[in-house]
Amino acid sequence: MRTGPPKRALQFLRWFCREDYLEEIEGDLIEVFEKQYPNSPRQANWNFFWQVLRHFRPDFIRSFTNYPIMDADMYAHYLKVAWRSLIRQGRYTLINLSGLTTGMTCFLLIALFIQYELSYDRQHEKADRIYRVAQKQQGNTFRGTDLFAVTPAPLAPALRENFPEVESAVTCTLEEHLFSKEGEFFSPRLLFADPNLFDVFTITMLQGNGAKALKDPDGILLSRSLAEKYFGTEEPMGKTILMDDQRPLIVRGIFQDMPRNQHFTAEGILSIRNIDYYEDDFGKWASNNYYTYLALKSGSDYHHLEQRMHLFDNEIAAAYSGLPFKAAFFLQPLTDIHLFSRVNVEAGINGYNRYVYLLGAIGLIILLLAAINYMNLATARSARRIKEIGIRKVMGALRSQLIGQLLGESIILTCLSFMLALLLAYSLLPNFNRLLDQAIPFDLVGNPWILVSLALTAILIGGLSGLYPAMIVSALSPLKAFKGKLMGNLRQGISLRNVLIVSQFTAAVVLAVGSVVVYQQLQYIRNKKLGFNKEHIVYVPFSSDEIAHNIPTIRNELLSDPKIRKVSVSTNLILNTGNQGIVDAWDGNQKERNLYCYRYFVDENFLDLFEIPLVAGRGLSTAFSTDSTGSVLLNESAVRAIGWTPEAAIGKSFNGSHVVGVVQDFHFQPMDQRIEPMCIRFRHPNNQWLRNGYLSVKLEADGQDKTLNHILAVLKKVAPKTPFQYQFLDQSYAQQYDAESRLGRAFNLFTFLALFIACMGLFGLVSYQIVQRTRELGIRKVLGAPALKLVTLLSRDFVKLVVIALGFAVPIAWFAMQQWLDHFAYRIEIRWWVFFLVAVPALGVSFFTVGLQSWLAAIANPVESLKED
């Protein structure tokens, strides 16, 4: 028996080798093989392999790009034919491309948004090993969580001392302070920190040495923009500026403006020793007034450190002795803070991971919709190319060439639409930023994954939508192709397309239901009875002795304006009190039970101004001398928590005071929190000063501009050096739901786009179908079918699909929205008519889309359609 050389090696050689060299090389190799084989078959085999591999070099490798039959002319021809078919079916091309481009643009914008959200705090060199120390105070739930971002002053030094893996630790805090220059006021956010700040965070100094400057309590570092605002073109270094009009500080350095994607930002940095209470706090474990950040040595495990922080348990326990909660420290990775941290006393406004996921999901859905759409139309359209393919086959085109042609055409188209999407996204980004109130940069180069994944998606969409027709059409025998029918395959195509249409509409309807529910919930929150009247109220936060000492004067001057109806002063804004205490003594309870109770300190006009009704007893008043020391109002929740009735509560003792009245529950916290126990105490305006507080003014509904000026003028007279900013209460209330409103707006926009894309798909498909059936329609008309019947015939199938999609969408949407609503303490129920509200327009639009097309087809003169053959 004659044995040949190893097959695989031979195949490989034949695959890569230049045709004109192949015979010679193959022959020589086989000759050598045959000579060696009788001596040692094994060696001969191996040698053959080795020799083949040795030939795998540029001299012998054929050119894979240059098929003898696939030369440049052929490509030019393909392009020309592709262009012609695009133009000939111009309308479908337009629908198809615009749908895909819209989808990809949305996806790009959302991807940019998510990238931005994920980029928070990553600009610090040590970002992956910086942690914030936070505290869990078990049993002390405040605004829905028992986690607090603040820590005591001795923590950072203790961490450095006790744990070798702590590379550096910084104690810092943020405050707003006032700087003035020639009548202009700035109140920038300042970071008070110890010099270790620069060992933990990366802050780029443009001038001066940051760490050195922080050692000197008289120095300050300014951000470049603040320095420019304050000093203009002058050289700021070494100049003195006055903080709060009393504290001179020397500018010791300029740092680059902090990027907006940090969980906190500041415009100035100065030594923490400028904080009044820092000296007192130093060494006190009960002073939770500071943020502590630490950088660990690379490679250390923060969970391990977290466990060993029990070391401080004794100090904390001693500090909180007498308080009914247990506290323990834990660490938060810096890069998780923006999206995942939900703790009290955050340093800034954080993002919300759920919204990021949600938008991401929407982005994917829209991309999917657009992709489905594109594939749907592209496959439908390809049926028109059958004759062309048939001719090509007759002329001897290989199947691989046909697939290559159709696939390439499709991929080029999707790539084109990808380019368009890039352009669109770039030009729409500023609007998108305005919508979401963000400063997202158009940064595709920094993180190549967006671009790469989208480009891959484009190629994949092009590939998939090209592959299906390419495979089927190219497999036909030319004879069948000329008959112009794809009998068996057409059915298959239709059922696949039906599935695609159903899933597309399902997604669009789910989004639509979602946006309606989000809108309703937001409206509900906005219009829910708060328990107080927030209309036509202006408030001015103040933090000034001058104001505090002159409240009666201010009130009188303000009330001299007939447009001002009421004036009141309180420690806390009615919308959101941050003041909570623990009460453990009331009638019938001596330290057995604890009541966490929010507090307000107010004057006698508070209830009146906010129109808070009393359920029992009386309000607070200057008329009762005991009110300033021994009277308290409770809300219904507090009374209920203790176990009294409102009437029975009057006269009872509560935390050393007597309950004189019970107010109806009102919402003093955002709607995602239940109304909790709260008490109101009295501060006499003449002698019990509130240095920090809010001046609330109730206005008449009309002529408010003048009145506002009047208020500012009065305040200016009393405290000329303090800048004041007034805000409308209802606007501030709305601001609390900014994140939700933004979500709502984004949701609406993307829902609209999703529906748009879905309808466009339907439109394209229907009009295509009708063109296909023109002749059939003509014959039906000739035989006497009425136009209406034709319309029904054409639209029935499509409308059926939309109905099926609704059937899928309703439960999905219901479930998803229940999940979202569950995080609101006060929420709407999803009503059946919401689905109706969405279903009717969805059906309507699709019916209109289908109906219009079919109507136009049905009323056409049959002569036109029949004369073609």
Next chain:
Amino acid sequence: MLPPSLGEFEEMVLLAVAAQHDQAYGVSIQEALEEHLGKSINISAIHVALKRMLEKGLLESRYGGITNDRGGRRKKFYVITIAGKRALDRQYELRTSLYQRIPKITFS
């Protein structure tokens, strides 16, 4: 125009081709060189050298007839061209002229 350059291995292959006038093909060249040089030579190296010299115009090639050996593949025979012969001559002259300049040295 400068005459085409000739590497040392190429020169060897060219010499072998010239020596086996009209009967030189890959394996025969390999065997001749292995015999003369006393070391094993890779056939891919010979193929590369042959192709390059073909491009430089030092060689010409033709196919032989089909036989039952070599899995039915034809041999490709190489013949030296005039340019090839000249290149060899030049190389030979160069070497001898340089060689003759060597003074009489005795190594003892």
